[in-house]
Amino acid sequence: MSLDVESLRKDFPIFETQVHGKPLIYLDSASSSQKPRQVVDRMVRFYETEYANVHRGVYDLSERATAAYEGARAACARFVGARDPRSIIFTRGTTEGINLVRFTWARANVKAGDEILVTEMEHHSNLVPWQLLAQEVGASLRHLPVDDEGLLRIDLLDEYITERTKVVAVSLMSNVLGTINPVRALADAAHAAGARIVVDAAQAAPHIPIDVNELDVDFLAYSSHKMLGPTGAGALYGRLDLLEEMPPFHGGGEMIREVFPDHSTWAEVPHKFEAGTPNIAQAVGMGAAVEYLEGLGMGNVRAHEKEMVDYGISKLEEAGAKVYGPKDISIRGGVASFNLDEVHPHDMATILDQEGLCIRAGHHCAQPLMRVLGVPATARASFYVYNTPDEIDALVGALDKAKGWFA
Amino acid sequence: MVCLSLEELYKEVILDHYRAPRNKGQLDPHDVALERNNPLCGDEIEVFVKFDGENVGAIAFEGKGCSISMASASMMTEKVQGLTVKDAGELAETIKKMMAGEEEGEPEVLGDLVSLKGVVKYPVRIKCALLGWNTLLEAFEESGKN
Structure with missing residues (x-):
């Protein structure tokens, strides 16, 4: 059994909300997750x-x-x-x-x-x-x-x-x-x-x-x-x-x-x-x-996120982003921190926001690690039970747009 | 009233200064140098000022950060060069008030800077736009010139 994402999304009233006239795409669950009606x-x-x-x-x-x-x-x-x-x-x-x-x-x-x-x-x-x-x-x-x-x-x-x-x-x-x-x-x-x-x-x-x-x-x-x-x-x-x-x-x-x-x-x-x-x-x-x-089963949650992060990393890399962290998804959770050479993470987060996309940009409360990585900040997309591959496609589409502005 | 879309704000104002920042680099000799950062996002800036009597004789900045913080600092160095410290300080205060939505700002005083008003619509980015200006005010204070 795997997660029925389309059906479980209906448990989350927030996804009926629009941001800047666009459907909400929430890719910041590592910061805080959305809440199902049941809770x-x-x-x-x-x-x-x-x-x-x-x-x-x-x-x-x-x-x-x-x-x-x-x-x-x-x-x-x-x-x-x-x-x-x-x-x-x-x-x-x-x-x-x-x-x-x-x-x-x-x-x-x-x-x-x-x-x-x-x-x-x-x-x-x-x-x-x-x-x-x-x-x-x-x-x-x-x-x-x-x-x-x-x-x-x-x-x-x-x-x-x-x-x-x-x-x-x-x-x-x-x-x-x-x-x-x-x-x-x-x-x-x-x-x-x-x-x-x-x-x-x-x-x-x-x-x-x-x-x-x-x-x-x-x-x-x-x-x-x-x-x-x-x-x-x-x-x-x-x-x-x-x-x-x-x-x-x-x-x-x-x-x-x-x-x-x-x-x-x-x-x-x-x-x-x-x-x-x-x-x-x-x-x-x-x-x-x-x-x-x-009820979802934590094994199913994990399996869904493995698929999401695997797809996310490959799409982000195709888009020219540097993705941080292990490539072996058996030891990686649903988090993808990344940078594009052309676009600073804060500019990226603002531009993506116009498309209804919520991502995190900054040091993620891990400044010593940022110094180890040698970057002042990264953008971060994080995935949870309600995220879909389509949303990753939307993310990559918006990144292309941001790159276009800075080109 | 300036009402730029985000795309216009970036393309018409920010990116020009971001790609080709004015007065970027160390200024030597200088009378005051002050480094500040935005702890929320990690943007860093250092502002250097050489005074000429009561005037800002020369000014430069170094830094790493988003396009809004770097472009705003670049515009700032262009604008305050040659102003008296008093006028430059007042301009910085005006910009701060403008970003807080407390003041419209006179177009003839602001010149190009009026476009920074476009950032007001993106509240989380106001700190980016003010990083250079706040650092300049602190540098004036540190120099005892203000």
Whole structure:
């Protein structure tokens, strides 16, 4: 079975919208995805028929809200292969998930003189938190290089992971290159050195099947808004034994067991990490997005995107673009960053916008990687379940037009 | 009222300066040099000024960026050369207000620059058009001449 794209597009009301009088062609899902009616409807129904605060009321409505919220947690656990829903902490998104690890596990375990290994392809969200931690505790940051094809130099792991390494922070899939990284190999090397591995799965979760047990990762963060769900929700998976021993993140209501004038004790995992009233409806919406994707089948999602990126790369190259990242689509997600010699990415994005085409232009929150690639910016087209080969043809047609202007 | 289509804006105004930028390169000697970038898109510019008394004696720029940022900077160097620092600063402020939609700008003062108004329709690109002008204002400030 494969995706029936024509029929699933009908689930996305946004595609009835026009941009500059043209049909919308949305090729920026790596930045944020569009939302199917099922997700929006689920949130509306929640607000209209089930809404109350969670884990507080003794009345039936609060029980219903709590059941919906905890049901979403179970869905988010299942989605990444986590066996116990308690190993999922709801966050605002991947960035908050990574920062949670920084402020809890890492702050308690990374000391002066220790090393934190990141990679040259990290999004700022999996780099800046570690820079801040390194500065705070006096640890040093190392960067695993990327080769010319856009692959991590895992042949250098022995050199980069030492007995001083305490954290290995890596993305499962690059938001610029599309590279799907061999996270299991990094996890094994990290564990052999006594380090923990923190995975940024913001790009991977929407697009490839994930199993935290197969990957053997300690922490893995992902966002709802990139996987058909609402903004303001995300999930952090953490190994239960680590979560149990970690200090809390934010202090406040909900995360406590008992409060005294000068000290408190903490609620059970995962509530210990969820201070205050959470983004309840957004978490419920994220759960609905998981169910929608499960309905499609993540294997089918991946197969569709392989076809799209394969076609996209070949058409872009035919059009004279330089496409960055691996050409082997078995290790590449649905992202194509590219440049045309003649047309600066920003000019390109403006010109394409006139044709109803949404692409990203800029440094994609990965400035260190841009320096490695030796470019100030790239254009990026990214594909998701609702994109079609026709849309890639439209992209290439618009690029030809842009080239014509600059010729 | 100038109402260029995007294609006209590019073809009639921007591309001329983008392909053949005026006063592009280092200026030596100079009294002030200031480098700035647009953190959102990575465009970079460096503006060099040599003063002649109270006037902008010579001005040049270096940079990497989109056609709008580079063309606007090129037009700027043509326009402010020989102006007093005060007049050049006022012109830069006028351009900023024009881009913010707060001022129409006098065609006789603006000359060619009036075409930059075409960028107002593309709000995300206004920062590109202003990169050079903002850098010039900061350079004046740094030199203590303003």
